[in-house]
Amino acid sequence: MEFVKTTLGDDPIIVECYFPVTADIVFQAWTDPDSVMKWFGPVPNSLHSASIDLRPGGAWQFLKSKDDEKSTGFEGAYLEVEPGRRLVFTWSQFVLHATGQREASPLSQVEISFTVKGEGTQVRLVHSAVHSDQARRGFGGGWEVGIGNLVKLLAEGAPGCD
Amino acid sequence: MQNLDVIFSALSDGTRRAILQRLMQGEARLSDLAKPFDMSQPAVSKHVRVLHDAGLLVIEKRGRTRHCRLNASQMKVASDWLADYQSFWTQQFDNLAQHLATVKK
Numbered sequence: 001m002e003f004v005k006t007t008l009g010d011d012p013i014i015v016e017c018y019f020p021v022t023a024d025i026v027f028q029a030w031t032d033p034d035s036v037m038k039w040f041g042p043v044p045n046s047l048h049s050a051s052i053d054l055r056p057g058g059a060w061q062f063l064k065s066k067d068d069e070k071s072t073g074f075e076g077a078y079l080e081v082e083p084g085r086r087l088v089f090t091w092s093q094f095v096l097h098a099t100g101q102r103e104a105s106p107l108s109q110v111e112i113s114f115t116v117k118g119e120g121t122q123v124r125l126v127h128s129a130v131h132s133d134q135a136r137r138g139f140g141g142g143w144e145v146g147i148g149n150l151v152k153l154l155a156e157g158a159p160g161c162d
Numbered sequence: 163m164q165n166l167d168v169i170f171s172a173l174s175d176g177t178r179r180a181i182l183q184r185l186m187q188g189e190a191r192l193s194d195l196a197k198p199f200d201m202s203q204p205a206v207s208k209h210v211r212v213l214h215d216a217g218l219l220v221i222e223k224r225g226r227t228r229h230c231r232l233n234a235s236q237m238k239v240a241s242d243w244l245a246d247y248q249s250f251w252t253q254q255f256d257n258l259a260q261h262l263a264t265v266k267k
Contacts (some may be wrong), residue, residue, distance in 0.1 A: 015251040021262050029258060029265075039261035040254060125251055 012128030020120040023084040027114055030087055036062065048073070054081055060089060070097045079109070087112045091127065169239065172216035177201070178209045182232065185219060189231035192221070 019026050029035045033050040040062055041047045048063040048071075056078055063073035076090035088111045094104040108127060115122045172178060181195055196206040210230060213219045217236040222229045 013247050013251060015248075015255055017255045017259065019259060019262050021265070025262065025265065026258075029261060035261070035265075039257040041257070042253070044257050044260060123255075125255075127247060127251060 012126050014124065014126050016122065016124045018117060018120055018122050023114040023116055023121040026121050026123055027084045027087070030112065031081075031083075054078060056081055068098060070095055072096075076107075076110075085114055087114075168216045169218065169236065172212050172218055175209065175212075177206075178213055181206075181209060181213060182218060182237075185230060185232045189229050192228040192230055195230060 029039065031052060031054050033052050036050040036052070037047050038045060040050070041064060046064070048066045050060075050062045052058075052060045054060075058078050058081075059075065060078065061073060061075040063071055065072050072095045074091065074093050076092055078087070078089045080086055080088035088109065091108045091110045092104045094102060096102050111126045111128070113124045115124070173182075177199060180198070184190060184195065184198070192207065192210060193203065195210065196203045199206055210219065210221070214221055217233055219230050220233050222231070
């Protein structure tokens, strides 16, 4: 598989890929819990569970692991849902301890666009900082700095993308 | 993860990023750091203090001069977080490609 990745610079993290299937199929892979379970995570079929409330404002959560001591995973809320075209959601990586203590990464935003290209679909994923108050609401953000700022800073001497 | 917020906040300013970029080339005297900027020494010192509070640089007093250098481990905390996500999403796309190859048609 060939990926067009971000040249480290001003932009957020960008990953692009062409998939030889329809946009509806790729969209479903991202938004149907059973499909997500099959591929999302460190390795395929490794998620503990996936829950998706696919509507603007709806929550999603992909659990990587869950035991007596803690659960770890990713979660957020959908901001834009356009079947087969576009999906935008907030993103946070978290660890929830059985004690109730919760650690989470700064809230960020993932934007995925699905574009018909020939017989397949070009998928572009942009992972960036959260800019809208709407996205921050209810999440205890504190995340006000663009990821791009740091990428830019660290760009010097960073290995290039293939 | 409070730590990460402080780091990213410190990095949100162009002057502070320029200071870190300068320090990537090696340590510098605090008084020399101000030179490339159209800014007073106290103003630059203020930026240096923010970077210091975020743990991104170390200030060492030798005699009457103060020297600044990068705190590489703290920079790594931030860069790891980013590098992790770049490779994370690449890995996800790889997984997705494999998955879609099985559901095709």
